[in-house]
Amino acid sequence: MIENKIKIINNAGLHTRPAATIVKLAAKYKCDFYINKDGLNVNGKSIIGVMTLAAEKGSEVTLTFEGEDEKEASQEIVDYFKRGFDEL
């Protein structure tokens, strides 16, 4: 299992467009993927789940990956978070 604590750095936060992109990225991998924020744990492969997260700029989330391709999945998705969802 891979666990990453990461900060939301773009101005608009985790709004609908990046939520959709994250889910699409996650769908490419077999491993389980969860996003946890303030104790609320949602399945990162579920768009409706990710949309329930209120993650504004500066907030912190924990991403967990578990499964055979967890390494590749975490690299791509963590990278997307670090790029501020390409909105910097």
Place this chain on the structure above:
Amino acid sequence: MKHDKSNILHGLAAAPGLAIAVAHLYTKEEIKVIPEDITDIDEALNSLHQALEKSKKELRKVFDLAVDKLGENRAAIFEAQLMILDDPILIKQIEDRIRNEKKSPDFIVDDEISKYQKMMRRSSETYLKERSHDIEDIKQRIIRNIKKRKWISRIENDVNVVAPLLTPADSVLFSRVNVKGYVTDHGGLTSHAAIVARSLNIPAVVGLHDATAKIRNGDLIIVDGFHGNVIINPDSDQLNYFKERIEKLSLLDSELSALKDLPAETLDGRKIKLLANLDLQDEIDLVMQNGAEGIGLVRTEQIFQEHDIFPEEEEQFKIYKGLAEKLFPNDVTIRTLDIGGDKVLPVDVQEPNPFLGWRGVRLLLDNKNLFKKQIRAILRSSIHRNVKMMIPMIASIREIRESKKLIEECKQELRIENLQFDEEIKIGIMIEVPSAAVMAKEYADEVSFFSIGTNDLIQYLLAVDRGNDIISNLYQEFHPAVVRTLNHIITEGKSGGVEITICGEMAADLIAIPLLVGLGLDAISVSPSAIPFLKRLIRNLNYSEAKRLADECLKLRTEPEINHKLKNFYESKLLDVTKNIFN
């Protein structure tokens, strides 16, 4: 027979005919979600997936067409909504719950999605609260599609459907289960559902306001589409009276069918082309049976509505070619897509005035690929040289020229691809916007034919929303401005050498026929079922008298004067011809 009985409701006569049948109600109760127990789990799962598929198609249709108009934020929400319909976690959860709890799928969908919404609303972030609305939208769409499917599957044959309002798509669906008649609370005479009912030959009464409150499921009702009356649980006198009238009507039908192969020619020898409007491919046999001399208007919107997604060129080509071949050697006039923005844009970006908004040629020119696909399909169907193409909602010369430029482009492509078409295909326009009526002379230089769409022309000219039953009395076919505008279009068009057809509902109004003939129209295009009757009328008319009548009407200043004059003319010259029908 007495008309003051308390079991009679009065509304607007939207489509002629009589139907005696049991009422089947579609009310708000149907929209409520209640946890019904189910026994057939496979059927429930099937129903869920069909509704998801249907919702996806609906959303994609909107998305494809409107994505440029939506703005990035709204487009993203759209995309997310589409993804929700495919959300593997959510769908699996819903399926598992249907299996375990054995409750109806609409209830489970509602309950499961609402959980997420509750979480969103609990948040202190306002944007999350708003997001809950977006989820609401998609949730309601799925539930609606599950419910509708269930409701339609419960309809038995041979009923009168009673509903608050019917969409054209509803009406088409119901026609497949042999619905006998339609009764609605809302909607005006020229609402699209009324048009569809007329073209399907199904009697309809609309604008009754409280029909769904007064009629109960299973009541026997009589729909009188001639007078706009609905009789609830008729007594034996009423029942006998209407049974007798239905018999008389079928007698008249056989009399009229004898006219099938005779021309629509006035007593003094002026020939009028009687053409059919075609909404649905299903109607084509009706067109042939009724002796139409061609199709004056193929409304292609139905093809679009029935298919959920835009049909590709090949598919359209097959449909248009089929029509052209069936009608040969008579002509088929195909109108390019005339949908309004109100049909394709999502609720929150809806235009405040869809009738003054993004519709007809405006929408087509903004979606050139879509437009070209249709142009190419129409061109390719023209190989027997009996197809014409017509552009709707023209309001400026620029729109004519841009459309023609696209048509030229398509022709050039087809030449290169070695695909055949009629090089001399006739291009025409709808005259339905007042600016086009004013400019008729100049537009006549640009095209080969005009088709006057009276429904929209009247509504734009008089600034009266034709679907609004509160002001439906202001929608006047015989307003002097309407009569003079028709005259202007016809005079200018004729001097410019274009052929002129009328294709609105006005053309099916018996009282209006002498006026329209007198104004000098070449052709009249109406619902197929109205053709035999109009033919009988025209064959009993003198053109010289009709012309004098039209000249006199052009001098009058008020609607009641014109109306009165036309009624008098009709009653003195033509009433005998129609006696059996309207009393």
